[in-house]
Amino acid sequence: MHDDNGSLVAPASDNAIPDYTGRQNYLQGKNAVAPYKIGGVNAVQAWKVPGGKGQNMHVISSEIDHWSYNHLDLPKPYLEVYDPQDPATVGSHDTASAGIIVARENDFGTTGIAPDAQLGYLQWGSDRFMQLAERLNEGDVVQLGVQYGYGSFPEVGCWQDCYMPLEDYEPVRDTISYLTEEKGVHVILAAANGNINLDHPYFEGYFDRNLFDSGAIYAGAVDPKTGLRAGFSEYGSRVDLFSWGDFVTTTTWSRQNPTTGYTHDYSGTSSSNPILAGVVASLQGVARANGLGNIPPKALRALLVTTGYPQINGNSSEIGVQPDLEAAIEKMLAARPNRPPVGTLEGDSTVASGKTITFTANASDPDGDPLAYSWKPPIGFTGATGNTRSVNLTAPTVSNDVSAMVNAEVSDGRGGVLPLHKQITVKAPTEDSCGDIPKWDPARIYETYAEAVAYKGKVYKQNFYNINKPPDVNSAEFGKEWLQGIACR
Numbered sequence: 001m002h003d004d005n006g007s008l009v010a011p012a013s014d015n016a017i018p019d020y021t022g023r024q025n026y027l028q029g030k031n032a033v034a035p036y037k038i039g040g041v042n043a044v045q046a047w048k049v050p051g052g053k054g055q056n057m058h059v060i061s062s063e064i065d066h067w068s069y070n071h072l073d074l075p076k077p078y079l080e081v082y083d084p085q086d087p088a089t090v091g092s093h094d095t096a097s098a099g100i101i102v103a104r105e106n107d108f109g110t111t112g113i114a115p116d117a118q119l120g121y122l123q124w125g126s127d128r129f130m131q132l133a134e135r136l137n138e139g140d141v142v143q144l145g146v147q148y149g150y151g152s153f154p155e156v157g158c159w160q161d162c163y164m165p166l167e168d169y170e171p172v173r174d175t176i177s178y179l180t181e182e183k184g185v186h187v188i189l190a191a192a193n194g195n196i197n198l199d200h201p202y203f204e205g206y207f208d209r210n211l212f213d214s215g216a217i218y219a220g221a222v223d224p225k226t227g228l229r230a231g232f233s234e235y236g237s238r239v240d241l242f243s244w245g246d247f248v249t250t251t252t253w254s255r256q257n258p259t260t261g262y263t264h265d266y267s268g269t270s271s272s273n274p275i276l277a278g279v280v281a282s283l284q285g286v287a288r289a290n291g292l293g294n295i296p297p298k299a300l301r302a303l304l305v306t307t308g309y310p311q312i313n314g315n316s317s318e319i320g321v322q323p324d325l326e327a328a329i330e331k332m333l334a335a336r337p338n339r340p341p342v343g344t345l346e347g348d349s350t351v352a353s354g355k356t357i358t359f360t361a362n363a364s365d366p367d368g369d370p371l372a373y374s375w376k377p378p379i380g381f382t383g384a385t386g387n388t389r390s391v392n393l394t395a396p397t398v399s400n401d402v403s404a405m406v407n408a409e410v411s412d413g414r415g416g417v418l419p420l421h422k423q424i425t426v427k428a429p430t431e432d433s434c435g436d437i438p439k440w441d442p443a444r445i446y447e448t449y450a451e452a453v454a455y456k457g458k459v460y461k462q463n464f465y466n467i468n469k470p471p472d473v474n475s476a477e478f479g480k481e482w483l484q485g486i487a488c489r
Helices: 092-102 126-133 170-182 269-289 297-307 325-334
Strands: 058-063 118-123 141-144 148-150 162-164 186-190 217-223 241-244 248-252 261-266 342-346 350-352 356-364 372-376 390-394 402-411 417-427 452-455 458-461
Touching (some): 058 092, 058 126, 058 269, 092 248, 092 261, 092 269, 118 126, 126 170, 141 269, 186 269, 217 269, 241 269, 241 297, 248 269, 269 297, 356 402, 356 417
Parallel strands (some): 058 118, 058 141, 350 417
Antiparallel strands (some): 148 162, 248 261, 356 390, 402 417, 452 458
């Protein structure tokens, strides 16, 4: 927003794009990595959870310029709102912000906090901001990477570079309130780079959330090399969260390198703001992917505040806290209502007398909990019935058809139980049936000694060559076409 675009990294001599993710320390966990004194937002842990990469999320980046739509590490916009008479031009500032949020996960360059999210663009203007509002949906995320500038602001002790957050203009604050309260859209705005205390008496409580809370997240900035508030960052009780305000590795743009540019020193609340926007997109993505739907903006903000961590001096009131996505996700998912398993009991509806049949509890858990299985076979059935998805049961031998009920329970270990039932019929042998032994066929020539056939509940074995000789009247221990029959039941 003001002298914070970051310097361009010299391209590699072979024109290959290096992998810079090792320098994106703001993606890492709470433990600082030298030479820095503070850790990151723990995006790397969020990526391990469904939705944590911003899947199915829409994010809007609103700045004066727009990101390089041709950058090899960035997506094309899914939505654009701009001034048709004076459209924004491509620039380094929004290209850097876009990279922090959604740089694609690949083997080169950088990776955004929500690399699977879709990104749209709003050319900043309070009138266009209201136009954008009507095109957004619940759960969408907007990052406002713009600030208002004043040459001097002596009433609050600022004599130059006196920047203020966008909500300093009341119509913008009202639009943000409409977005968060009426539409459920998450809004993250730069607290600004004016080093101004938003609790100053001059403001007469204008930024006091107890008097008016738009629902937006104010993004403060920390100096990662000191672990303390960056000297330019606005501060006060209205600043909810902070993140890195310098040494941020991300994408960038220049006329000399419009498609493969990177920087290692994007800074200001300009860099902390898209970091926090990426965090919100990740957390909201996890909520959606895990059945919690869209989290109200103020509730999601409160979750990030209660699970975040302060500057290294322990101060959590000056510029809030830095988010810890792992902690926020853990708290959010632990508090969700348990959803029981869902599924069906699969298997044939009939089984022959004395035969084996397989049943499978085809179940899943909406919350991803591990499942346990308990089986209750019908009376007379035998077979192992341990904690398995499938069981093999052997039906009893019956002389008449018998109905039976197979019962199973699937549990998730958290009180959720899915009872499963299946009605089956044990089929008695028919008069001519003797299991797998083929029935006697009057049209067939029987010429193989001892070949077995089933006929009227008995098994007969061939003795002499014959055709159309019913076994029951053509059998004996000796001298007949068929040997004497044996009952098969």
